[in-house]
Amino acid sequence: AQSVTQPDIHITVSEGASLELRCNYSYGATPYLFWYVQSPGQGLQLLLKYFSGDTLVQGIKGFEAEFKRSQSSFNLRKPSVHWSDAAEYFCAVGPGINTGTASKLTFGTGTRLQVTL
Amino acid sequence: GAGVSQSPSNKVTEKGKDVELRCDPISGHTALYWYRQSLGQGLEFLIYFQGNSAPDKSGLPSDRFSAERTGGSVSTLTIQRTQQEDSAVYLCASSLFGAPFTDTQYFGPGTRLTVL
Numbered sequence: 060a061q062s063v064t065q066p067d068i069h070i071t072v073s074e075g076a077s078l079e080l081r082c083n084y085s086y087g088a089t090p091y092l093f094w095y096v097q098s099p100g101q102g103l104q105l106l107l108k109y110f111s112g113d114t115l116v117q118g119i120k121g122f123e124a125e126f127k128r129s130q131s132s133f134n135l136r137k138p139s140v141h142w143s144d145a146a147e148y149f150c151a152v153g154p155g156i157n158t159g160t161a162s163k164l165t166f167g168t169g170t171r172l173q174v175t176l
Numbered sequence: 177g178a179g180v181s182q183s184p185s186n187k188v189t190e191k192g193k194d195v196e197l198r199c200d201p202i203s204g205h206t207a208l209y210w211y212r213q214s215l216g217q218g219l220e221f222l223i224y225f226q227g228n229s230a231p232d233k234s235g236l237p238s239d240r241f242s243a244e245r246t247g248g249s250v251s252t253l254t255i256q257r258t259q260q261e262d263s264a265v266y267l268c269a270s271s272l273f274g275a276p277f278t279d280t281q282y283f284g285p286g287t288r289l290t291v292l
Binding site: 164 | 182209211219221223267269280281282283285287
């Protein structure tokens with residue numbers, strides 16, 4: 060069964076500092092990987108996704124993530140955090156193409172980001 | 177267009193009552209998903225629709241939970257005889273294709289259900 064681990068429940072960074080949120084997955088084949096952000100009272104917004112190809116993917120709002128197969132990781136990074144980035148971040152994994160199974164996502168438990176001024 | 181919409185945004189009900197939660201997916205999206213987000217449990221998959229059929233209901237927690245989709249569009253999640261443990265935010269998502277593709281899922285704002 061597929062699973063996702065986000066080891067950091069809560070992270071606090073200063074505005075302007077760099078950010079890295081960790082995500083490790085367990086999946087028997089090449090996964091499709093996603094990062095979503097959820098602001099208070101809002102639904103989930105897709106930040107970026109990895110399906111195949113270049114292992115460094117760029118997303119919205121200046122975020123990027125790197126797929127490392129050898130480490131089963133898909134960490135999210137941002138060079139300089141803004142106060143508006145304070146939110147909860149979810150990593151998710153889905154089955155790859157042609158599995159014949161429903162493409163439901165398995166989510167990590169989330170990392171809450173606090174940004175101090 | 178518009179994104180995924182859900183109604184109501186908030187629902188407070190008494191234990192034992194039935195509730196219906198509605199999801200309007202993005203127009204043209206064939207796949208629709210329901211997830212539940214509760215404290216301490218994270219985001220859990222409930223059910224997946226491809227068109228009007230539900231090939232994967234594996235996440236429904238009990239037979240008190242059911243869902244339907246009509247016209248390949250609107251979906252309703254029904255919880256019968258609600259219990260306090262049903263309190264959560266229920267999120268709906270839609271995607272263009274669904275299985276066997278894992279395409280991007282777009283989420284609605286959710287319905288916050290509180291069972292007293």
